[in-house]
Amino acid sequence: MNIYQNKKVVAVGGGHGLGRMLAALKEFGSNATGIVTTTDNGGSTGRIRLCQGGIAWGDMRNCINQLITEPSISSMMFEYRFRGAGELDGHNLGNLMLTALDNLSVRPLEAINLIRDMLKVDVNIVPMTEHPSDLTALSKEGVWVTGETSVDEMEQDLLRMDLSPEVPATKEAVSALEDADCIILGPGSFLTSIMPPLLLPEIGRAIANNTKAKLVFIENLSPEYGPAGRMTPQEKLQWCERACQARKIDLVLGEDNNPVVTEQWNYVKTPLASANRDWRHDRNKLQQAIVDLLSE
Template sequence: MNNKNQRTNIIAIGGGHGLGRMLSALNECGDQVTGIVTTTDNGGSTGRIRACQDCIAWGDTRNCLNQLITEPSIGSMIFEYRFKGNSELNGHNLGNLMLTALDNMSIRPLEAINLIRNMLNVSTHIIPMSEYPADLIAQTHAGQIISGETNIDNLKEPPALLMLKPIVPATKEAIQAINDAKLVILGPGSFLTSVMPPLLLPEINRALECTPARIIFVRNLSKEAGPAKKMTLSTILKWCERSMGGRKINLVLGPDNDETIEEVYQQVSVDLASVSHQWRHDRDKLSQAIKEILLGDE
């Protein structure tokens, strides 16, 4: 990547619906945007596939690709198809199975994603945080070890810490993307199980610590259903910074100013809610807010 374009890249980190929403809001920026996707999910169709195939979790990647489809086609209909009925295929998403099949054909997970991107005419880059399977592990304040995202989501209280097992290497293209970034976006989405897992990889940790990019945190518009709902924004920001080698978050984007966090954080307060669903970010509002942040950096 040449120097002229090097500082125009936007990196968004997370998983599930939150990252997909962010990437779709930035869709018009095309290949200047890269999503680094969590690969530790163990629920639903993804969890069932992982249990028998020993692969990375594809569900969050599939979700991001689905939200980036701008022109419906036969290819997109196939990719989004979900089986129904009483057979073993019930509940499986064909997109998950397609990505798994490509992986089984000894194609790198990133190359499998790129093949699907080309089929769906998606220009935004999608990179798995790692190309090796790992599980999210939590340790409670009482010392109990909880394995798997679905079990962590069911905790009554936030854990004392999170870790990955095993510690797997980050995808090298993800590290390069962070090194070349102008803006790094964390969130929105489930904090413990979507935003945090990529930050637990040592190479991503170091890349975020050293990147010259500004790092912003995008708040959720409503309380989460899982244990993170009991975490203050100040605690959430400190968790992120601890997982980035102490690197400070430059800006917090949300629907209002949170008076509980330190003044060291720049806060941008914008109406980001969808008219039909107040808990969901409106793509156009989110896109405009990010553009204004980028313009302020110039």
């Protein structure tokens, strides 16, 4: 059986972690889908959202960048970051291109597909929602904060998170989850990359209802900071399961054997780190881990 042609894999998250995961799933082509967080409010993306509105494009751009196989003028344009004094400093041309398409009333998913076609990217990239929304968090002291960057900087531990305003998930994200043979959460920033899509009720419900799919959580290789860094691995897994309507995570993949996690979940210790940068996941090792899982 050719796993790449017969199995469908969906990865959920954002930023560098999801980009890395999707690069590992490249052989699956259009049978792989990334459901991407759209709540970022920092950097070039945050500045664009502040003056233009719209969803956050940065994580989708990052995922597409990691899937480009043939360097070209188009890919160099898409990855170009302005430098120097003035308004354009720090802005990424890819973010501006996607914002321009959005302003032309092109549906965000169609804008991404136009860029994917231009850069010959086969893996599907789907925004978690096509409507602007921000991450909000409630601390254990009863204080609400708004925005990913504010959540990352919170000095108190978190009680819960929400999206403001409440927005619908993209129907393509929901149908990809319903059809998946494997659903992957992580790696990536737990509170600001992995959790936001799970806060959409339709996404949590689609994961809960797909009982044939293996639900996999992939641990980070380096510690996080801020409130996510103060959460235990068990708390992170419990937050995911709660968002997915108590759907049990079938498998946790990581490099450090945690006895408490192993006791409660099916923990598989496997080498995942890149040889030259031990804080980053190796694409080939990730690919092999997922293929092994789907071959069982």
